[in-house]
Each structure stands twice: as C-alpha cells, then as structure tokens.
Amino acid sequence: MSFSMLRAALVVCLVLGFLAGCGRDSKATIEARRVAPTASSPVLVGATSDQRFGPSQQPGSAAQKASDSLVYELPPGWKVLPAKEPRLFNLEVAGAQNCNAYLVMLPGAGGGMEDNIERWQLQMGSTDGLAAGVVERRQVLLLGGQATLVVIDGHYRGMGEADLADARMVGAILPAPQFTLFAKMTGPRALVESETPAFEAWCASLALSPELQPKPVASLPGTPNGGAGGPGFSWDVPEGWRDLGPRRMRLASFGVGEHCECSISTAGGTPEANADRWLGQMGASPLGAGGYGELARMSTGLGEAVLVQADGVWRGMNGETIESARLVGAILPLPRTNVFVKLWGPKDAVAAAQEDFEQLTRSLRMGGK
Structure with missing residues (x-):
C-alpha cells in the first residue's frame, strides 16, 4: 500500500x-x-x-x-x-x-x-x-x-x-x-x-459535503409534507419564490423577485462567530461584547432563532458585489449544528421580501411533518 x-x-x-x-x-x-x-x-x-x-x-x-x-x-x-x-x-x-x-x-x-x-x-x-x-x-x-x-x-x-x-x-x-x-x-x-x-x-x-448533511424535505404552501426525504428539516416555501436547484453547502436555494436570493444551510461554529462573519461580508463591524444578546429573536419549529440584519456592500464568494445591499439572516442553534436562513440583495428588494423571509423561517421544522 x-x-x-x-x-x-x-x-x-x-x-x-x-x-x-x-x-x-x-x-x-x-x-x-x-x-x-x-x-x-x-x-x-x-x-x-x-x-x-x-x-x-x-x-x-x-x-x-x-x-x-x-x-x-x-x-x-x-x-x-x-x-x-x-x-x-x-x-x-x-x-x-x-x-x-x-x-x-x-x-x-x-x-x-x-x-x-x-x-x-x-x-x-x-x-x-x-x-x-x-x-x-x-x-x-x-x-x-x-x-x-x-x-x-x-x-x-x-x-x-x-x-x-x-x-x-x-x-x-x-x-x-x-x-x-x-x-x-x-x-x-x-x-x-x-x-x-x-x-x-x-x-x-x-x-461537510451536502451528501452527508441532513436531507431537506421542503413543502409548497398548502401542500402536506409526506416526509419522503427521511429525517432532516422541512419548511414552507413562500408563494412566488423560485427553487434554484441544488447548490454546494446548501440545503436549499431560492430566487426571490428579480434580484434577491435566499439560502438554507447548516454549519458548525458558535452563533456569535457566524453572525460576525455575515456582518463582515457586508463590511459591517462585529457585534462586540454583549452585542449578540441584544439581537432580536423569533420562534420557529426548530426553536428560537436569532435575527441578524446589515446594510452595506454585499461581497459574494464569487466576486460579485451589490451596492446599497441588505442582508437579513436567522441563526438557529441546535445541539450539534446550526441552521441558517439568509436573504440578500438590493436593500429595497430585501425589505419588500422580509415578511416572506420571516414566514419561511417560522415554518422550519424537523422531518416532513
């Protein structure tokens, strides 16, 4: 050998x-x-x-x-x-x-x-x-x-x-x-x-490769979720959102309107470090001592989510930039991972889609029920 x-x-x-x-x-x-x-x-x-x-x-x-x-x-x-x-x-x-x-x-x-x-x-x-x-x-x-x-x-x-x-x-x-x-x-x-x-x-x-991550079981609005994907997470997709197909390191990706995108993913690390990473992606300052505890919360089917919002210049990993952009994200800490929901795009377009983003985040749950 x-x-x-x-x-x-x-x-x-x-x-x-x-x-x-x-x-x-x-x-x-x-x-x-x-x-x-x-x-x-x-x-x-x-x-x-x-x-x-x-x-x-x-x-x-x-x-x-x-x-x-x-x-x-x-x-x-x-x-x-x-x-x-x-x-x-x-x-x-x-x-x-x-x-x-x-x-x-x-x-x-x-x-x-x-x-x-x-x-x-x-x-x-x-x-x-x-x-x-x-x-x-x-x-x-x-x-x-x-x-x-x-x-x-x-x-x-x-x-x-x-x-x-x-x-x-x-x-x-x-x-x-x-x-x-x-x-x-x-x-x-x-x-x-x-x-x-x-x-x-x-x-x-x-x-971790998506093949080794929990498999999503997504349901369309008003459609019973049969749990055909086995153990994992499920959610309700807002009306009008487009499924962008499989992407590396994501459970799901959606096109929102003409210029926004939303992703659902899982990863480790502390919620504080992940929040700071998102802020850095927008050119914003880290939260600092005590800043994470002051962020807004939301109830979901997976437990309490922490909400992060930042305005600035969006810089994606592929080199794309969006001037006057906004990022809104939800971090759901679980025992062995975190679930992330993130929406980004032009500031006004994200603001218009924020209610749908919150609806999606609240609907997150385990399995296909």
Whole structure:
C-alpha cells in the first residue's frame, strides 16, 4: 500500500474516532462535523477531473479514491493545484506562484498549539535564528469550529518553496480530540495582507459535503409534507419564490423577485462567530461584547432563532458585489449544528421580501411533518 493510501486510511480512522466521540457527551471543537473523512481534492461545481484532482493525479490514485466529503468555495482568482503531501487541499493565491494556501490534518495534537506557532515564528525568523514576532492573534471560523489565527511577518523559508525576504504567514489552528487542522497561507507580505479576507472566507466555507448533511424535505404552501426525504428539516416555501436547484453547502436555494436570493444551510461554529462573519461580508463591524444578546429573536419549529440584519456592500464568494445591499439572516442553534436562513440583495428588494423571509423561517421544522 502506498504512503498516500496509508495516510488516507489513517485520517479516516481518526475522524471516525472523532465521530464516535461526538456521539457521546463530548466537548469536541467541531460540533457540527459528525464525519469529515479526508478529501485530497475539493468538490467544485462544474469542475473537470483535472481541476478537482490536479493534472498529476492518475486514475485510481488515492486522491480520486478518497471520498468527496469536504467542500469549500474557491475565492476569486485562486487556483486549485495538484495534491501535495501532506496537504489535503493545495491552492495558488491570486495567480501568484509564490503565494499558496493549504489545509493539513495531523493526528492527535499535531505537536501542540503553542509549539506549532513557535515553529512558524522560527520559519519566518532571521538567518541568525531569531524568531519572528506574532503581529496578530485572534479567533476565526474553520470547518465549523473556532480556530486560533496568527499573523507573522518576516523572512519566509519554506521547505522546497520560494525564499521570500518580505513575507507574511497567516495560519489557523483548530484542535479536535483525535486530530488537529492547520490552514495556512504564505507569500509576499502585501499580497497576503490583501488576500487575508479571502483566506478567512475560504476557512469559513470549508464544510461537510451536502451528501452527508441532513436531507431537506421542503413543502409548497398548502401542500402536506409526506416526509419522503427521511429525517432532516422541512419548511414552507413562500408563494412566488423560485427553487434554484441544488447548490454546494446548501440545503436549499431560492430566487426571490428579480434580484434577491435566499439560502438554507447548516454549519458548525458558535452563533456569535457566524453572525460576525455575515456582518463582515457586508463590511459591517462585529457585534462586540454583549452585542449578540441584544439581537432580536423569533420562534420557529426548530426553536428560537436569532435575527441578524446589515446594510452595506454585499461581497459574494464569487466576486460579485451589490451596492446599497441588505442582508437579513436567522441563526438557529441546535445541539450539534446550526441552521441558517439568509436573504440578500438590493436593500429595497430585501425589505419588500422580509415578511416572506420571516414566514419561511417560522415554518422550519424537523422531518416532513
């Protein structure tokens, strides 16, 4: 058996152990990810085999045999590179060959949080062995969990990669009971600085493949829901809303009027972090201490939802922007995941559709009843 296949088998075993732990009263960091087996290639809508697996991958390789269980949204201008051990995903940032981002999963503590940060500081340090200082340290969302992100400036000396004198490293570390995830971006300091929002959005977009998420059972207004989709969530679609078909990382997508869109999805992470992520997408400031507790609430069939609203410039993951936009969203925290309902578009159009949005949110419930 090749090293790649052994590594893939090891990762699957580790994650299955994590899954078993979550079945008990575990305090795992990634609460919503009940299974996250390795994927040596991203799942991209409409992607060719070369785009998914890289041109160096041969049919029948471990990369192709790995289950497509993790998905993400590729930031604008980024490119998928061939798989490279030990990286699960390997990306080129903004068309620059000397700027890369990647995701690594290591068993256990992966060397420990502080030891890895110290190793990164040395990797960015001076030729006389002095460690570079941490410019910034904060929390970000990674695969549904709260990860520690550090920013380090210095002289980058990567293993087999470009030697950069004026470089920046941005790295996120997410410990879990059986493994540790590392997301990392390195390159010229100015470019990494400008691409950091895209890097954070990529980390936040990493999610379980929709095939492994609860299956939706949607009902049309006035139509009894038979629950044919099995256990999952159901809802009542407002009159006039258009089903946009399956989308990655969503349970459902709807066209609302001519210019608005609404999505229903599930993911992990704290409700506070997800609310701040939405606000950041609109260019708004985070809630701050106590801000989440002041948000409006709404009763639904799944329990109490927290409502988020922001006006500003909408910036989507595919690079699209909407000036004078509005986002309204509902966050429903559940024991092992969160359900999100989000409506966005031009401000006036969203305001006109808000009553229907609230009707949809109230109708959310378990199963097909």
